Amino acid sequence: MKVIDHINAAKDTLISFEVLPPLKGKGIEALYRHLDPLMEFKPSFINVTYHRSEHVFKKNADGTFQKVVVRKRPGTESICAAIMNRYNVDTVPHLICGGFGINETEDALINLHYLGIDNVLVLRGDAAKNESTFEPEPGGHKYAVDLLRQVMNLNSGIYLEEELRDTHKTKFCIGVAGYPEKHFEAPNMDTDLQYLKNKVDAGADYIITQMFFDNACFHSFVKSCRAIGITVPIIPGLKPITTKKQLTILPKTFYIDLPNDLSAEILKCKSDEEVAQVGTEWLLEQSKDLKRAGVPVLHYYTLGKPDVVVNVVKNL
């Protein structure tokens, strides 16, 4: 079932989770152990992130270096199918522009369609580790909106080979990313919102936001979206804080702010167990407030911390 159909049919706020594919060589069982306790909350859908390959330098025996391509977390599409089969839940693979040519993208979409997966979250992806700015593949997509248009074309039966006749139409429900605190490359919030509106005007069914820790940011983001005519559902993305290190890592990696009250409480903690307790209480309060505000879905980035998310969701 499509995410948008879940939202339209819901009488209350829904729950969804986001997971990462396992590290290459680790097998899928740990992911199942991660998901098992979360499934009792009957999530409407599970997102699986996408991780592009990276160039790394490996030292040879003679002391020289060799540039090799590694993909640390492959398998997004097949993990979606495996989760769907095991738990009978809808899955949302993330699909990115980075590292993909348009033909590979079309093949990936056809594979997903054959697997019975009707949802995708379309994203640009970040710059490759060895690049300072995002560079599309030759002939690949530069912005998420370009990838979105390719999915929309396939939904209309328009494949890259124009001579194909009587083509089958896919039926992907498409989500896109939004940034309550602005995407870090955008010159200002208004410009970023305008590009977000372009994605919605091009056919996006809903928006999932970057994580945020101050609900006021989310509420103001929703208000700004509505003011410029973005009417699709906006799903808040929520992440638990569990370690002191995250106080510096999260702002640096995701270009977000942590509110003073939260950082002050975390700084007082003497261990990461205490941080996890503060993080759980904060996330619970955030979630309760968003639920009261009538958000369509609470979307949790579970990333290796299912127990914190379990403690939050069971107390909602």
Ligand SMILES: Cc1cc2nc3c(=O)[nH]c(=O)nc-3n(C[C@H](O)[C@H](O)[C@H](O)COP(=O)(O)OP(=O)(O)OC[C@H]3O[C@@H](n4cnc5c(N)ncnc54)[C@H](O)[C@@H]3O)c2cc1C
């Ligand atoms: C919910 C969520 C899930 C994510 N999952 C993943 C994942 O699984 N894998 C992964 O690699 N990354 C993931 N990301 C990170 C994401 O790929 C990065 O934040 C990336 O830098 C931007 O992606 P986007 O889809 O928002 O890009 P876009 O919408 O393309 O925007 C990128 C930047 O370009 C600007 N822009 C957009 N259109 C134009 C235009 N026409 N001209 C000029 N500027 C323009 C925007 O304002 C923005 O600054 C996720 C992010 C979120 C919020």
